Amino acid sequence: MQRSRKTVKIKDIAAELGVSNSLVSKVISGNLGTTKVRPELQEKILKRAKELDFRPNPLSSALKRGRFGAIGLLIHPIGVPGSELLDRLLMGVTKELNNHGLRLWLQFFEDDQGFFDFCNQEIYRSVDGLIVAGVPHRETYSLIENLNKDGLPVVTSFRRHSVPGVANITYSDKLQGKLATQHLIQKGCQRPAFLCTDDPEDQREVGYREAMAEAKLSVDQGLLVSTEKFPQMHIFSFMAGRAMAEKMVTSGLKFDGIIAQSDQQAIGAINYLREQGIKVPEQVRVIGVDDSPMCTASTIPLSSVSPEMATIGHELIKNLVGYIDGKKPESIDITPKLIERESTR
Structure with a gap:
C-alpha cells in the first residue's frame, strides 16, 4: 500500500x-x-x-496576496447530448486548475437573466478571475466588458463572436469544415455534400466552400442540403441527419461524400444509406464533427473532426492565471484535429 x-x-x-x-x-x-x-x-x-x-499552500498564499484562490466559470452548455463537449472542456479546466492549486466556482445558465443573476457584486468577493463560455448571449457582452474594465480579469470561449477588449479562446469551426472537406477530397470524393444548419453565419460552410474552391471542384446548390422538418434545436440530431440523407437519395442527387455538422447527424445519415443498400465508405464516405464517444459505437466507426475542448479548457485557465498575475492574454483559435475511422477509409 x-x-x-x-x-x-x-x-x-x-x-x-x-x-x-x-x-x-x-x-x-x-x-x-x-x-x-x-x-x-x-x-x-x-x-x-x-x-x-x-x-x-496555494489557498493560503492566495489569501495573503488578497486573493480567493478560485476561478469562476459561467457557462451555457454547448453540444447535443452525448457529444461530451462540456465534459472535455471541464476536464481541461480542472486539470490546469490543479496545476495551479486553484478551486473552481462553477455556474450554469441558459438565458440572459440567468447570467445577470450570477454576475452581481458578490462575484468580486468570490473569484480572482472569470471565464464565460458556451453559447454566446449578445445582451451580456456589455456586462462582461464592464467586469473586465472594473478590474476582474475575464476571458471568454465563444465561437465566432467576441467581447470588445476581452480575450476569446475557442476552436475554429471554419477550419473544422475545411479539414473535413479536404479529407473527403483526398479520399477521392468529387461531389461531397454538406449538411447545412440554415445559419447565415455558418463558418463550417465557409470552410467547405474554401476547400472545394482550392480543389477546383464546383459547388452546385444541390450539394448544400438542409431540411425544414425539424426546428433549429434538433438540426444536429440523428433524425435530422437521416432526413437529409433521405432527401438527397430520393431527389436523385449525385454525391459521393457527406460532411455532417455533428456526429449524430452523420450516424443518422449512415443508417439511412445502409438501409437503402448504399455502401459506406465504398460508395459514400461520411464524416462528422465533435469526435464524440458515439463515433466508435456506430455500426461503422465514424471519422470526425475534434474541436479539442480539453485543450481549450487548459488554455483558458493558463491564460486567465497569467492575466491575474499581470500578463495581458490574447485571443487564440485552437486547431481542430481530424480523426480518421472506417467511414472514410
Missing part, C-alpha cells in the same frame, strides 16, 4: 533550523523586503525546503 506524503510546513523548517517562521516564509517566497538575512542562512533554508519537498 502506498504511503501518503507527509505535509511539510514552514514551522517544521523553522524549528529544525532554529529560525522564525516569518523568516522561512520570506526566504521561500522571495519577499524579503527590508529583512536582513545572511546569504549562507538563506541558502540553507532554501536547500532544506527543497530536500523536504516543501510545497506552499
Whole structure:
C-alpha cells in the first residue's frame, strides 16, 4: 500500500533550523523586503525546503496576496447530448486548475437573466478571475466588458463572436469544415455534400466552400442540403441527419461524400444509406464533427473532426492565471484535429 506524503510546513523548517517562521516564509517566497538575512542562512533554508519537498499552500498564499484562490466559470452548455463537449472542456479546466492549486466556482445558465443573476457584486468577493463560455448571449457582452474594465480579469470561449477588449479562446469551426472537406477530397470524393444548419453565419460552410474552391471542384446548390422538418434545436440530431440523407437519395442527387455538422447527424445519415443498400465508405464516405464517444459505437466507426475542448479548457485557465498575475492574454483559435475511422477509409 502506498504511503501518503507527509505535509511539510514552514514551522517544521523553522524549528529544525532554529529560525522564525516569518523568516522561512520570506526566504521561500522571495519577499524579503527590508529583512536582513545572511546569504549562507538563506541558502540553507532554501536547500532544506527543497530536500523536504516543501510545497506552499496555494489557498493560503492566495489569501495573503488578497486573493480567493478560485476561478469562476459561467457557462451555457454547448453540444447535443452525448457529444461530451462540456465534459472535455471541464476536464481541461480542472486539470490546469490543479496545476495551479486553484478551486473552481462553477455556474450554469441558459438565458440572459440567468447570467445577470450570477454576475452581481458578490462575484468580486468570490473569484480572482472569470471565464464565460458556451453559447454566446449578445445582451451580456456589455456586462462582461464592464467586469473586465472594473478590474476582474475575464476571458471568454465563444465561437465566432467576441467581447470588445476581452480575450476569446475557442476552436475554429471554419477550419473544422475545411479539414473535413479536404479529407473527403483526398479520399477521392468529387461531389461531397454538406449538411447545412440554415445559419447565415455558418463558418463550417465557409470552410467547405474554401476547400472545394482550392480543389477546383464546383459547388452546385444541390450539394448544400438542409431540411425544414425539424426546428433549429434538433438540426444536429440523428433524425435530422437521416432526413437529409433521405432527401438527397430520393431527389436523385449525385454525391459521393457527406460532411455532417455533428456526429449524430452523420450516424443518422449512415443508417439511412445502409438501409437503402448504399455502401459506406465504398460508395459514400461520411464524416462528422465533435469526435464524440458515439463515433466508435456506430455500426461503422465514424471519422470526425475534434474541436479539442480539453485543450481549450487548459488554455483558458493558463491564460486567465497569467492575466491575474499581470500578463495581458490574447485571443487564440485552437486547431481542430481530424480523426480518421472506417467511414472514410
